[in-house]
Amino acid sequence: MLNRRHMLGAISAVALMASxxxxxxxDKLYIPLISKGFQHQxxxxxxxxxxxxxxxxxxxxxxxxxxxxxxxxxxxxxxAAALAKKPAAxxxxxxxxxxxxxxxxxxxxxxxPVIAFDSGVDSDIPVATAATDNLAAAALAADKMAEMIGGxxxxxxxxxxxxxxTGIDRRDGFVNRMKEAHPEVEIVDIQxxxxxxxxxxxxxxxxLTAHSDLxxxxxxxxxSAIGVVNAKKELGKTDLVVIGYDSGAAQKAAIMDxxxxxAITQNPVGIGYETVKAAVAAAKGEAVSKSIDTxxxxxxxxxxxxxxxxxxxxx
Amino acid sequence: MTATPAxxxxxxxxxxSGAHQxxxxxxxxxxxxxxxxxxxxxxxxxxxxxxxxxxxxxxxVLAIAATLVIITGGIDLSVGTxxxxxxxxxxxxxxxxxxxxxxxxxxxxxxxxxxxxxxxSLIARxxxxxxxxxxxxxxxxxxxSLVISGTKPIYFNDTPSFPLISTGSLIGSFIPALxxxxxxxxxxxxxxxxxxxxxxxxxxxxxxxxxxxxxxxRLSGVNADAWKVAIYALAGGICGIAGLLxxxxxxSAQPALGLGYELDAIAAVVIGGTSLAGGRGSILGTIIGAxxxxxxxxxxxxxxxxxxxxxVVTGLIIIAAVYADMLRRRRAx
Numbered sequence: 001m002l003n004r005r006h007m008l009g010a011i012s013a014v015a016l017m018a019s020x021x022x023x024x025x026x027d028k029l030y031i032p033l034i035s036k037g038f039q040h041q042x043x044x045x046x047x048x049x050x051x052x053x054x055x056x057x058x059x060x061x062x063x064x065x066x067x068x069x070x071x072x073x074x075x076x077x078x079x080a081a082a083l084a085k086k087p088a089a090x091x092x093x094x095x096x097x098x099x100x101x102x103x104x105x106x107x108x109x110x111x112x113p114v115i116a117f118d119s120g121v122d123s124d125i126p127v128a129t130a131a132t133d134n135l136a137a138a139a140l141a142a143d144k145m146a147e148m149i150g151g152x153x154x155x156x157x158x159x160x161x162x163x164x165x166t167g168i169d170r171r172d173g174f175v176n177r178m179k180e181a182h183p184e185v186e187i188v189d190i191q192x193x194x195x196x197x198x199x200x201x202x203x204x205x206x207x208l209t210a211h212s213d214l215x216x217x218x219x220x221x222x223x224s225a226i227g228v229v230n231a232k233k234e235l236g237k238t239d240l241v242v243i244g245y246d247s248g249a250a251q252k253a254a255i256m257d258x259x260x261x262x263a264i265t266q267n268p269v270g271i272g273y274e275t276v277k278a279a280v281a282a283a284k285g286e287a288v289s290k291s292i293d294t295x296x297x298x299x300x301x302x303x304x305x306x307x308x309x310x311x312x313x314x315x
Numbered sequence: 316m317t318a319t320p321a322x323x324x325x326x327x328x329x330x331x332s333g334a335h336q337x338x339x340x341x342x343x344x345x346x347x348x349x350x351x352x353x354x355x356x357x358x359x360x361x362x363x364x365x366x367x368x369x370x371x372x373x374x375x376v377l378a379i380a381a382t383l384v385i386i387t388g389g390i391d392l393s394v395g396t397x398x399x400x401x402x403x404x405x406x407x408x409x410x411x412x413x414x415x416x417x418x419x420x421x422x423x424x425x426x427x428x429x430x431x432x433x434x435x436s437l438i439a440r441x442x443x444x445x446x447x448x449x450x451x452x453x454x455x456x457x458x459x460s461l462v463i464s465g466t467k468p469i470y471f472n473d474t475p476s477f478p479l480i481s482t483g484s485l486i487g488s489f490i491p492a493l494x495x496x497x498x499x500x501x502x503x504x505x506x507x508x509x510x511x512x513x514x515x516x517x518x519x520x521x522x523x524x525x526x527x528x529x530x531x532x533r534l535s536g537v538n539a540d541a542w543k544v545a546i547y548a549l550a551g552g553i554c555g556i557a558g559l560l561x562x563x564x565x566x567s568a569q570p571a572l573g574l575g576y577e578l579d580a581i582a583a584v585v586i587g588g589t590s591l592a593g594g595r596g597s598i599l600g601t602i603i604g605a606x607x608x609x610x611x612x613x614x615x616x617x618x619x620x621x622x623x624x625x626x627v628v629t630g631l632i633i634i635a636a637v638y639a640d641m642l643r644r645r646r647a648x
Contacts, residue, residue: 038622062619070571073373073561077609080366081616085357098470099565102482162466163571192466 028060031279032082033091033272034075035065036118036164040195041248042222042268045314046118049272050091057280059088069164069195072096079103089113089279095164097122113282117275119165127282130274130292132266134166137296138173138220141243141264143181144298145174145216148241148261152184153215156207158224160195167192170220170245188214193224200227201234208235216241222248225263229254247313255301262300267312270294339639340587340603347607351614358617365496367606367613372481372498373398373561375605377576378583379509380553382601383546385584386513388526388593389445391547393434393452394554395576399569400456401427401558406469406568409477416474423562424555430456431551435544457574464570471566481563498560502602505556510598512549522546526593582629583608586636607632 033050037043047063054061064082066074072095080103082090090107092114094100104125107114116126119134145155157174161167171190178185189207193200200219204227208214217232217240219225225244229251232240244251244263254260271294278288299309352359377394384391401423409419430452437448471477480497487494513519521542524532532539562568587604589596611632615625 060619064616064622067575070569070574072565072567072569072572076565077366077370077613078616080370081363081613084360084363084366084613085355085617085619096468096565096567096569098567099569101566161571163468163569 028058029088029280029283030060030062030085031089031091031276031283032085032087033061033063033117033275034078034082034093035063035091036069036075036093036095037067038063038065039067040222041314042246042266045268046272046275048314049269049274050276051272052269053273053276053280057276059276059280061276065093066095069095069161072099076100076103083107083110083112086110087112088283089115091115091117091275091279092121092126093118094121101125113279115275115279115282115288117271119169128278128288128290128292130271130278130294132271132294132296134169135173135176137245137264137266138170138218139177140296140298141218141245142174142177144262145218145241145243146178146182146185149185149215151182154186154188154211154213155216155218156187156189156211156214157191157218157220158200158204158207158228159190159192159220160224162192167220174218174220193227195221195223197223197226197230200224201230202227204228204231205235208232208237208240214240216243218242219244222246222251225260226250226254229259232259247315249315252304252313252315255299255304258301262298264296264298265309265312266296267294268314269312339643340600340607340636343636344603344607344610347610347614351610351617354614355617358614363613363617365494365499367609368499369481369496369564370613371605371609372496372502373557373564374576374579374583374608375502375602376505376553376557376560377580378587378601378605379505379598380550380557381577381580381584382587382589382596382598383509383513383522383550383553384445385581385589385591386522386526386593386596387543387546388529389438389543389547390449390581390591391434391550392446392449392577393430393456394550394557394580395573396453396456396460397427397430397551397554397573398557398561398576399460399573400430401555402562402568403460403464403469403558403570405559405562406471407463409471409474410469413473416476419474419477420480420559423559424552427555427558428548428552431554432544432548434551435547438547439540439543453574453577460568460570460573464568466570468567468569471562471568478563478566481560498564501556501560505553506598506602509553513598518542518545518549523594526595528594579608582633586633588640604636607636 035043043065050061050063064078075095076099090112101123104114108125114126116129118131120129120131159167159171175187178187188211191203193203200223208231217228219228228242232242242260244260247265251263274292274294281288297309303309380394381391404426405419405423408414408422434449434452437443438445483497484494485497485500525543583605584601586607587600589600611629
């Protein structure tokens with residue numbers, strides 16, 4: 001039976017790949033991290049921090065997240081599978097807090113401590129939250145922007161999306177700070193590019209075409225910021241002040257060659273590290289602080305190599 | 316009822332060829348279940364099996380819609396965003412307008428049927444290729460969902476019974492040991508109904524006939540365009556049910572969701588042995604295909620297989636399943 005053998009071949013391929021996973025030590029504490037994403041360099045940096053803490057503390061960590069930040073249901077399925085593995089604790093970065101509540105309650109009933117990371121979960125179930133204060137971080141970007149364009153003029157924002165907590169907080173943090181502290185600065189447009197570099201490039205070009213006297217642009221995550229940089233290059237707008245968010249090789253290069261004035265960086269490695277550390281402590285029944293601020297920095301060409309900055313940037 | 320020679324011909328061909336692939340797909344599903352059960356003690360526990368079924372419910376319903384369209388030789392790329400659109404419509408009716416639950420359910424299914432009717436009309440009457448027509452619909456509906464919802468999730472907190480559509484358990488209230496979520500029950504009931512429609516009604520017969528020889532259907536004097544529109548409308552209505560299921564599970568209509576879900580639905584359909592060339596397929600096969608996909612994904616997660624490899628394995632399984640089916644048919648024919 002040729003076809004049956006073919007199916008068996010495929011199944012054994014699964015078996016081979018799976019056996020790598022089963023080999024891990026069984027008696028170690030097991031802590032799954034369910035993230036908002038997986039492929040972006042930012043999430044890979046969070047994973048690196050989690051792996052670092054896992055190695056230091058002698059626990060087993062897995063890291064998973066859906067393909068896009070819209071796939072709320074996929075994330076719920078991941079959380080359900082993680083719970084089935086009877087973990088010691090769970091790290092969870094909610095795409096939508098409400099949707100996850102039933103499963104989080106299930107975790108609570110099973111005595112599995114939940115550590116929220118990256119953005120909070122609107123519930124009292126998580127025993128701790130390890131996150132960046134995005135409102136304050138974006139407000140710092142607004143201050144830097146106002147300073148560099150001389151306190152007045154038109155600016156615009158390219159944001160990754162209008163539904164996620166980080167998208168909303170970074171937009172509002174920037175916009176509100178401008179209104180309060182820099183009333184002479186006018187925000188002429190806010191557009192959303194799904195954090196996709198190409199889409200954000202097109203959006204930024206359209207904004208620049210519509211407002212030829214634009215002085216500055218803020219890209220609210222890695223993909224958005226790179227989109228703004230691309231648009232600036234393609235249209236030859238050398239005077240435009242660009243402020244980005246997070247890091248990555250392309251963004252670091254843009255800061256070094258002067259296309260980008262500077263960027264806010266979170267501490268993704270720290271987010272992953274602190275999440276696992278808090279999870280281990282909670283699993284062992286030790287006290288953990290309810291809110292863990294993982295911090296943020298503004299960096300530019302002059303500070304990019306400073307040790308405290310270089311340590312949190314990723315390629 | 317005037318069954319044409321072409322229609323009956325297609326039907327008998329289906330009966331001759333459908334069984335084998337279903338057995339093959341079913342055997343693969345059993346092999347996967349046995350393998351994962353042996354590999355991890357955490358796999359075969361009631362809560363995890365229910366989680367797998369729950370994870371299958373939305374994709375399974377979308378795949379049923381996709382099966383109908385694919386059997387006619389068409390394709391529907393809009394099933395994912397249509398699902399989201401219907402969820403948003405339910406949100407508008409229940410949360411924005413504060414109407415009672417039955418109105419939300421009717422509105423979601425009606426919206427789906429209407430959009431399916433539009434797609435079908437574009438394809439059958441304006442002769443736009445299905446790929447293009449439904450690609451257009453996919454984008455239109457993605458945009459409209461964002462516009463109507465004001466780009467924010469719509470929560471159903473004012474309709475406390477809404478989450479029960481998917482997460483409540485009618486079976487569990489009779490048999491407490493078996494708390495099968497209603498979403499799963501709806502999937503299986505829908506599968507039975509649509510199987511019946513395909514095998515026992517004129518609509519079903521024309522569905523296969525259009526896929527195997529549309530010209531013959533036309534020449535025999537049947538209003539092929541009208542039947543095609545009806546099939547797309549039915550598929551749209553089923554997407555409305557998927558919209559209710561996902562919204563009720565998340566207790567919110569998430570307007571940005573849905574893109575990419577059409578590919579998972581199509582994958583379930585082809586794993587289940589339905590031919591993309593049309594004229595051949597079954598709902599049972601599609602359900603097995605959808606189950607294979609969620610069992611595989613859940614099992615790999617339980618085994619802590621790295622996420623990048625999960626995607627690779629899923630791709631391999633799709634190709635292996637379709638190749639095995641092709642080999643069998645080449646030998647048979």
